[in-house]
Amino acid sequence: MNIPSRVKLVDVGPRDGLQNEKQPVPAAVKIELVHRLQAAGLTEIEVTSFVSPKWVPQMADNDEVMAGIQRQSGVRYSVLTPNMTGFEAALKSKPDEIVVFGAASEAFSQRNINCSIAESIERFAPVVAAARAAGIFVRGAMSCTVGCPYEGEIAPERVGYLAALMKGIGVQHIGVADTIGVGTPLKVARAIEATLQHYGVDDVSGHFHDTYGQALANTLMALQLGVWQFDTSVAGLGGCPYAKGATGNVASEDVVFMLHGMGVETGIDLDLLVDAGAFISGFLERKPNSRAATAILNKRAA
Template sequence: MQVQVVEVGPRDGLQNEKEMIPTEGKIRLIERLVEAGLQRVEASSFVNPRWIPQLADAAEVCRALPQLPGVRYSALVPNLKGLERARECGLTEVAVFMSASETHNLKNINKTIAETFPVLRETTREALALGMRVRGYVSTVFGCPYEGEVSLDSSRRVTEELVAMGVYEVSIGDTIGVATPRQVHEVFAALVKDVTTERLAGHFHDTRGTGLANVAAALEEGIRTFDSSIGGLGGCPYAPGAAGNISTEDLVYLLHGMGYQTGIDLVKLTEAGAYMQELLGRPLPSKVLQAALAQKG
């Protein structure tokens, strides 16, 4: 059985890094990820560089992406201006984003949830008119750093709105890594009834060590697409303590061990993780990466 892995390291993974990563390093990382067999890569973000300086080189990175059959690249866009920049770079897919919790949405987008819908609706409509694919992200589904618990009704409402706009897939995010498998079962069981398993993805953080357990729970609910970040890089600038996207190496190891197919070469993937670790000059959290490096001595 096939599971899709969406690599978000070049965007979600790097956006929290304080040390500026050279553009050439980002491009080489993406090349290595694609060489390892990843077919869906979120390359960067076209948000205002003042908010996320690390991704100010989005245009340069996206123009240099290796064009290979079957490989799809995307970038995060907040509005029509971001969409225009992404389109100019030749991208054929973008992602729009918002939160299920009001306070996080205000911190992240500077708008209420109600104010965000028309902006994303306009952006999505224009992207679809241009023949582009649009993915949607919903943050803080399993908990908010400012409000605590987030109602399932709010997550359902935002997800349904995004689907109605025309996004082909909604990534359901545990932005601060508080979810447990029971909660994952509850949330996805409800969302699957509203949408379908084919249009939902899981986006988990391993902040509290439950990331892969949550993937296993989502798999049991029929979810077959998961976001992950090379080496376990990442976190949200507007969610204190949210470090730790699940590692792509750890995710692929788990999936292969459970009998799922990903089309990804784990050896080449760990080499990409080792490259990223070398680029940053510090160990990365991925357990599979660290085990592979230890075996090499």
């Protein structure tokens, strides 16, 4: 098997993970989580989003969180900016990277951002252009690349169509996301292969939710295709507000345990990562949604 020898993880817990939490998470807790993640060796952290607080109240403290982080050299801090208003607000906080997101499903695009796929790309084009002019890296996320809560299964051609549109407006890196966690390895492989027709393998990442327990299998399949970058979420935080029943992104701890067991380098200290997950789970008054973290914490307690 031609598995990459090193993998880079983007921890999306502070943004994608916390955005659906009903109880407010104070800025100080979010900042502490980011500090713990970078201390554990994460070099890519998705910190917050600059969206309307009316739609995502949990992210209303975006400025405060970005200002409170003690930045480390070699760590890239990214924020989600769905439109020019969000980008202009984000610019003041000096992100290293912005993230724009589109859906491979028309129905999901309409429900999630109230416009068609083509319209969403038109909306992102000036954001991407402005970011690149400001020297800010642009990452794109393609949601619902294998399944949609409204349309069901998504054809790989739809993924290729969206990847081509993203490439066309200057998005530098693209994420293939199984937003509702219905993907299985061969379906994920087809979505990635459709994406690789438009982006080189070094510019593609995987983003797998674990609703049906398939995220690690899907990660392994992506690795076999040469993909070496993945979005993961500490303690398995997260879900999707527009997809009932979808659970969080695959737990960072589980992916790191699997990779280290395969002899793949991540640069991440698993024990410190488990501590970070235990910290935020403790605040949320629940156990980490990570099998590896649970096992390690049980072992420590014994």
